[in-house]
Amino acid sequence: MAKARELIEQGGxxxxxxxxxxxxxxxxxxxxxxxxxxxxxxAGLKARFVCFHRVAVILAAA
Ligand SMILES: [Zn+2]
Structure with a gap:
């Protein structure tokens, strides 16, 4: 979660x-x-868990 927020804040x-x-x-x-x-x-291709990129996209879209 923290990583996802960081990514958004950094314009990633x-x-x-x-x-x-x-x-x-x-x-x-x-x-x-x-x-x-x-x-x-x-990590996303393995699909074993929701990677932080997906979390970031979901947060950014919210
Ligand atoms: Zn990912």
């Missing part, structure tokens, strides 16, 4: 189309495509 969540956003990885070197339902980061 950029809305693209619809509810899809471009998000920045925690080391700032990569970007991912994230929607509230899915994310293409390594």
């Amino acid at each position: 969540v950029v809305p693209l189309r619809g509810r899809v956003c471009r998000t920045v990885s925690s080391d700032g070197e990569r970007t991912y495509l994230t929607a509230p339902e899915a994310c293409n980061c390594p």
